[in-house]
Amino acid sequence: NSEEGTTLIAPQKAPREPRSSMISASFNFINSIIGSGIIGLPYALNQAGLPFGLLLMVVVGFITDYSIILLIKGGNLSGTNSYQSLVQSTFGFPGFLILSALQFLYPFIAMISYNITTGDTLTKVFQRIPGVGPDHILAERHFVILLSTLAFTMPLSLYRNIEKLGKVSFLSMVLTVAILITVIIRAATFGPQILPTENAWAFAKWNAIQAVGVMSFAFICHHNSFLIYGSLEQPTLANWSRVTHASVGSALIISAAFAVAGYTTFTGYTQGDIFENYCRNDNLATFGRFCFGLSIITTFPLECFVTREVLSNVFCSRDLTKVEHVAITFLIVAVCASISLAYDCLGVVLELNGVLSATPLIFIIPSACFLKLSPGRWFQGENLLPTILILIGLFVMITGLIMTGLYPQDCSHGAEMFYCADANVSGTVPPA
Helix, strand or coil: CHHHHCECCCCCCCCCCCCECHHHHHHHHHHHHCCHHHHHHHHHHHHHCHHHHHHHHHHHHHHHHHHHHHHHHHHHHHCCCCHHHHHHHHHHHHHHHHHHHHHHHHHHHHHHHHHHHHHHHHHHHHCCCCCCCCCCHHHCHHHHHHHHHHHHHHHHHCCCCHHHHHHHHHHHHHHHHHHHHHHHHHHHHCHHHCCCCCCCCCCCCCCHHHHHHHHHHHHCCHHHHHHHHHCECCCEHHHHHHHHHHHHHHHHHHHHHHHHHHHHHHHHHCCCCHHHCCCCCCHHHHHHHHHHHHHHHHHHHHHHHHHHHHHHHHHCCCCCCHHHHHHHHHHHHHHHHHHHHHCCCHHHHHHHHHHHHHHHHHHHHHHHHHHHHCCCCCCCHHHHHHHHHHHHHHHHHHHHHHHHHHCCCCCCCCCCCHHHHCHHHHCCCCCC
16 A cells, blocks of 8 residues: 555644654553553453453453554545644534543543552552651652652653653653452462452453543543654554554553452452552562552653643644743643642542543544544445444444443442451561
């Protein structure tokens, strides 16, 4: 296909600006996929059942991969170079506003979830430091969120060039591998001491639709697609497909391993935040918490890039000046920090953001744009699969929202699990 060797859409970056290699772009993409959402994947298996949950995860991964490439193909058909301009050229100003709201809302809520996770995770890490008790300032989640915001996420978010975050993304990937190893080790050493719950190994469970919402939250990266595509040294369909397959495939393997290891350890006791399941005096789990907290801090700036770009496109329609860039970045980060200081229930955030924001961004909008731009009827040839995805997306949105309302996840931050007091279990936990 000659299309695969040509640039599909006009590059977003001026020629003088640094560009990303395919490897650097892949790290940015994988890092965008594996954010705070991965922490809820063991809980997604708890909702769907282990075998059926894994099957759903593969399906969501396939749909994610397919729709990302569909998105860039839509950009080619419409001659546009951003998600927003694609939807505007396809569905007019109303479509542009709906997409802008969704594309802003998803990474914005994700940043709030990152702050919540940072506060819940790092406070437990700091309490393992000698002399830091429950009443110490380092054990106060509000202080930890403010500290990480001022010291790390705000400075990193002020970068104007996404390519500069490639090394930070690589660090985040290394940390994610360390987290995965931690969870796998604890599955082998801690899991056998916890009796499986009833129906722990059932093929499927009734809350599978909610699980799709959590998985969608974990896998979505469409809001970053045009940014990362535009940063490629050679933005062609062939190169973009390789980056997408490598990124989504790697993220799927890491996510599935993490989900299985986490769920098989705690079965029906699995929480929305898997690290809430581990005992406080578990030093290995403390190391995992530290790595995850640091990983989340390095993922935050990627989402800030997107929210800033959406605001710029909606209100400015031009490149931001330095003053505007700093002011908007400060406003976004400050509002996220303020909300996360006031609200601390991660599980509900993951489910609702998955059903309301991630599902339309993955299943519905890329497919709808492609169908509108593509010749031929909806049921013919390559138009059939996008049509099916739209129907699946609508079903997941409506059913998932109803199920989340009927069966909301319990929020139990900071509560020590009952099995941590069991002498048989504590024998598997490293000494304090």
